[in-house]
Amino acid sequence: MKTFFNRFKSAIVALSGGADSAAVLKLVSEHLPLENILAVTCVNSHVFRYEIENARLIADTICINWKPFYIDYDDNFIKNGEEKCYYCKKSILAHINIIKESEKFDVIFDGTNLDDLNDYRPGVKAISEYNVLSPLKELRLTKADSFQIVNKVFKNIYFHDESCxxxxxxxxxxxxxxxxxxxxxxxxxxxxxxxxxxxxxxxxxxxxxxxxxxxxxxxxxxxxxxxxxxxxxxxxxxx
Structure with missing residues (x-):
């Protein structure tokens, strides 16, 4: 884990408010200076309000800067086809990538875990397109590992296994x-x-x-x- 994170001096974490991205943020905070980490959260209407509040509380608990943002919906997302998750993820990551480039962060991390490889997830293509790294997946950590991490740290936050x-x-x-x-x-x-x-x-x-x-x-x-x-x-x- 130390070898993985020590490659980077700064990082943006795509923080959804769920257990996986919260676990990633906690792990990053243990290996990088806190001032070099930014947690960002999409706050459009398709995201549950309680998860947005969770994201704010997660970042606040471990003293990480948190930035909420809105995206412009892609028409292909609105049409609600089979690939809607790809178009949603692409719009979100495109916005995060703008923040990364403008504020000169080294990398974007997301919360994809090892178990997610067993599901069909159209958004994975967008993750690859924007060179986003998934520490949980790379370190072979599962959903259960995520809950083990967050339950030790975020004791006053209840994590549901949620989709948008x-x-x-x-x-x-x-x-x-x-x-x-x-x-x-x-x-x-x-x-x-x-x-x-x-x-x-x-x-x-x-x-x-x-x-x-x-x-x-x-x-x-x-x-x-x-x-x-x-x-x-x-x-x-x-x-």
């Missing part, structure tokens, strides 16, 4: 109206039902990344919260 709001929108263009509704719904349900995904298309599909047995009361509660925002849609709960 745009991944919840199916078979139609990404619209601000849906983003706002989905965030309000999941904010009310996330702590009670960890790993919940409320996917919006012609109908509503509710999924759980972590298995949890639901009873009649659970189902009625879920339907009540969702129907408040999507009264005209059929709700399918998968568990």
């Amino acid at each position: 709001i745009a991944t919840r929108i199916l078979n139609k263009h990404i619209q601000t109206e849906d983003i706002v509704k989905i965030e309000k719904i999941e904010d009310k349900l996330r702590d009670t039902y960890p790993g919940i995904r409320v996917r919006v298309g012609d109908n509503i599909k509710v999924e759980f990344k972590k298995l949890r047995k639901l009873d009649k009361t659970d189902i009625e509660f879920l339907e009540k919260i969702i129907k408040f925002h999507y009264a005209d849609k059929h709700i399918q709960i998968n568990y």
Whole structure:
């Protein structure tokens, strides 16, 4: 680990507010001078607000400068095709790369971990295009390793295993109206039902990344919260 980080004098960390990028920021802070590290976070509407607040708290906890930023959405992201994650990641990294070049940082780090290699992730192509390095992957650290690191340091921050709001929108263009509704719904349900995904298309599909047995009361509660925002849609709960 020392050999890996000592190649660099300064670094930008793409800090999403999740466990992986938080773990990367912590590792970087142990090997580079704190004044030579910058944490940056995209704060567009498709990013959960609680994760943005997490990012601010993470950087503050270990005394790292934090910079929030907005991007211009690529039309191909808005169209919500299979490669939307690539176009989103590309727009984000393009902006971070401008910061890197203008402020003369050596490298951009992201939070890709070893387990991510087992999934199809269109955004990986953008990471390669901008020469972003992934310390967790390079050091063969997994998601479990990330949680082990962050749980020791960020004791007052709760990390969910999250993906952005745009991944919840199916078979139609990404619209601000849906983003706002989905965030309000999941904010009310996330702590009670960890790993919940409320996917919006012609109908509503509710999924759980972590298995949890639901009873009649659970189902009625879920339907009540969702129907408040999507009264005209059929709700399918998968568990």
